[in-house]
Amino acid sequence: MRHIGKWLMPLPVLILCAPLALLAEEGHKPFSATMETGGAGLAVSDDISRVNEYSSVRTEPGINPYGKVDIQIDKGGVELDLNSRYLDSRDQTHGARIDVKRFFKSSFSYDAFQHWLDHDKLQYLDASIPAAPVAGAFDTTGAILGVPTATGTTNLYAYTANPIGPNFAPNFLVTRRSDGARFVTNVAPSDTATYAVQQLGRASLYGEDMVPNQDFSIVRREWKSNSDFTIPQLPNLTFHFGFREETREGWEQSIGMSKCTSCHITGQSKQISESTRDLTAGVTGKFGLLTMNYTYLNRQFRENGADPVRRYDPALSPGAALPANYYTGANSPPTFDNRMLYDYRDGYLPYDVTPDSNKDSHVVKAKVDLPRDTTVFASYVKATVDSDKSDDPGYFTLDKKTLESEYDAWSGKVSTTLWKRLTLTLRGKLEKLQDDDVAITYTPIAYNDGNAANDIFGFPGATASDILMLQTINRHSSASRDVATLGLDSVYRLAKRTTLRLSYEFKNEDRDDSFFGTTKTHTVKAALNARPTNTLSARASYTFKAIENPFQNPTAGLVPFTQSASGYGYLVGNGPTYGVEFYDRRTADLTNRPDTVHEGSLSTTWSPSPRFSATAFVRVKNESNDLNKTTWKQETYVPGVSLWYAPSDKVSMTLAYTYLKQTTENSMCQGLYDG
Known part of the structure; x- marks a missing residue:
């Protein structure tokens, strides 16, 4: 980090010094500044990761001084904004922004914060x-x-x-x-x-x-x-x-x-x-009704x-x-x-090894503004990610050490206004994600009892071709897929201050690995926005999803339970092929993803004055999936209220309360597993 800091620091210095020099030559330095200083303290008597997960006062218990500075300079078409906030070395923010007569704009920022993790x-x-x-x-x-x-x-x-x-x-x-x-x-x-x-x-x-x-x-x-x-x-x-x-x-x-x-x-x-470095370059062109943009990103x-x-x-x-x-x-x-x-x-x-990776992406966007509030938008995204994978010879080897993922996406949208009350938007998107497959060759622990058939995996009667097949396995990526999305959105003004939104979307995910199949999702949304009076507004919405074949693991659990002659519960046995027999006898599909979703929300805001507002809201979500052997369900309830009050232009207060209740049910019980 030190060597990066030495390279970056001259950039903001030059950015800041240039406009100051220009202003100095004019003999006038109009500026405004605010400074704030004080003390910040934190005391924790419980788990700090629960009560101070994202630090906002201090990163650790204790007391320290803090300071904030904001400076604005505006003269001769040159605008300069500086801001700084410091609490401690792990909680600070600094920034600078410059605008030189609209032909040059630049911003710089440094931010640090600490995130406490659970134990x-x-x-x-x-x-x-x-x-x-x-x-x-x-x-x-x-x-x-x-x-x-x-x-x-x-x-x-x-x-x-x-x-x-x-x-x-x-x-x-x-x-x-x-x-x-x-x-x-x-x-x-x-x-x-x-x-x-x-x-x-x-x-x-x-x-x-x-x-x-x-x-x-x-x-x-x-x-x-x-x-x-x-x-x-x-x-x-x-x-x-x-x-x-x-x-x-x-x-x-x-x-x-x-x-x-x-x-x-x-x-x-x-x-x-970890370190992540992004370099971006691009250009935006405006040619009458047409606006185009190209952006390149390199990430390490x-x-x-x-x-x-x-x-x-x-x-x-x-x-x-x-x-x-x-x-x-x-x-x-x-x-x-x-x-x-x-x-x-x-x-x-x-x-628990994290691989290094490199990413390159190209994004092209185009927008055409046509008469009668009609807009046509199109884009293309091409991204490639190389991820370094390491094997461990003697235990397992890979046929390739760098796995490549390619992503291509074409999207388009047409929006137009009809009869001054109805706005329609037709959108579509095609995505193709291709992930490398990899062949893994395993080297099991040596075993020699004089019987070659038992040398690998202990299968009686195993041949040389069986052994080779069991040692080298081709792993196909479940991420490789073609995705097609088509949607229609509408906004209709029912009356003054009242609008109705309706939308439908169909999404088809066709995975290359036929083991996981194709997922089809139908989504219907409806929302009503109303403002009956100048002080009262309300919004109600409902979403329904029907999902065919959500991503799941077929036959991943539930080995049939049998009994021995003596009456005691007995599973498969304890012979050399125990593990293979056990997993091959599984019958139940497992997933934590729904095939049916109902979600509704309601909120209302009352603002009797510009200095006070009260909002009440509630959200209810019901998700379920009827699997071949079990049923997965999840219900979520989130009511809440928020109050905002500003006694003066420089003082405001907010009080909010949110209650979350989520219940998940899965009719699956692992009573006994031997091994």
């Missing part, structure tokens, strides 16, 4: 993990289950009793709480309080906050400059140039999970050191922060045991491991 303690995830074992006993249902017996040097504790039924044989692994993945040996009974239990063979889910006392926040700083100038020899053309540099520095929470043992979810810190995004790392728990098939000398590699890993890319033995691995 998820993960305390609600201990769904079924028992407490740490005590010396000589282990209790999950109120009964003593027996004395744990160590197997080899892996701290695998087996129990003969079973609280679920004879068809299950739960095993337990002891792990250290401090890092959530490092296995230890020779745990003394007196030391078990510092260890957690990783459970196998029945439902198991637990969360662990690795940095319970850390605060998460991001400091955002933005430098921005825009300039417009017109050459006297080309009065119909105005040239535009812009620059923007945004940095985000701080720490945010990163959540990861170990799978194929207990669902061990951990939260730790991730360093954020870079993440300079270190990637977070984690060590994954050992992967085990339900009911399987770790072999003796697991960590020394003397024995082969369990059969289930040959479907995994990595586990505990691979050490700390990076995750």
Whole structure:
């Protein structure tokens, strides 16, 4: 950031000094200025991220002086505005604007603020993990289950009793709480309080906050400059140039999970050191009834922060045991491991990685103003984004390291006024988004029991072609699609101070990946605006959406539940193909997107005087989706009131209250997951 500041600072200095020099030569410096100073204080007794998420007084509790300055200079066709507000290094705003006889305009701004982020303690995830074992006993249902017996040097504790039924044989692994993945040996009974239990063979889910006392926040700083100038020899053309540099520095929470043992979810810190740089250039031309504009944008995004790392728990098939000398590699890993890319033995691995990217876009716009209040507008957008993707040889490789996304959009709009009361607007848009597909080649953990068919994924009778097909998978982008939108809007003046708005829109999203299908959306809107008196106004609106095949994941949940001969609940089994069988038997579609939406709103404003107004409003939204096995619903109610009062021209007060109630229902329950 320092090197950018050294490069940018001379620009505003030159911009400010030039007009001042002109004014000085004329011997007159008319200007007006206002200055404000005082103190700002903040005290927080609760979570600062909840009560001061976007800082408006101070970024941290305490007291400090603050200041504001506004300066305006206007002389001889040269206008200069300066403004500055400073609270602390993470909460400040500075700006400058200059206008030289309308042929040169430029603005510069610097803004900094801090955003406090939430810290998820993960305390609600201990769904079924028992407490740490005590010396000589282990209790999950109120009964003593027996004395744990160590197997080899892996701290695998087996129990003969079973609280679920004879068809299950739960095993337990002891792990250290401090890092959530490092296995230890020779745990003394007196030391078990510092260890957690990783459970196998029945439902198991637990969360662990690795940095319970850390605060998460991001400091955002933005430098921005825009300039417009017109050459006297080309009065119909105005040239535009812009620059923007945004940095985000701080720490945010990163959540990861170990799978194929207990669902061990951990939260730790991730360093954020992002920079986004935009360069823009363009030109606007006015030629009689025709106005045209072209804008080019180049954007570079870079993440300079270190990637977070984690060590994954050992992967085990339900009911399987770790072999003796697991960590020394003397024995082969369990059969289930040959479907995994990595586990505990691979050490700390990076995750939650943010890729660098580059974007180029071209935008062309044209507008024609015709007689009888008729306007024709058209535009074309061409954008390309290159995103750098990194693989990890030895675990997985990609056939391409740079993925490209291309976006093309053509849009048009015609608006005209008929009979002095009716205005019609016909609009349309065609979009094409093309995302690169990528081939991922996996390298599972080696497994060798003398049977080549079990070397990869443990499928009996697997051939070499089967193994190759399972190792290399072509991932098709769900973002690639063609989108067509057509709409008709109308505004009709029913009477004096009363207008009715009606609109209809059809949107067709045709995805290249047929797995997700085509989504068709019909939207109807109606709104009534009225001003019965000079002091009272009201607005009512209603929106209806019918969505055919919203974006969802078909057959993503609900494995049929069966029973064993003994009467206990039983799922698929615990053989080498357990995971494949389990997922292949899913039957229910899952989504959190509606196929039917009803939304209505009503607001009214009373303004008995220019210094007082009162507004009351309410918004109701009902969303639902009748899936093949379940029904998803969400209802939202938002009433509120706002009061505004200005006792003088320089003093105003606002008091507002908003109530939000949102209820979401989904008839899906995961009662038991084994593994």
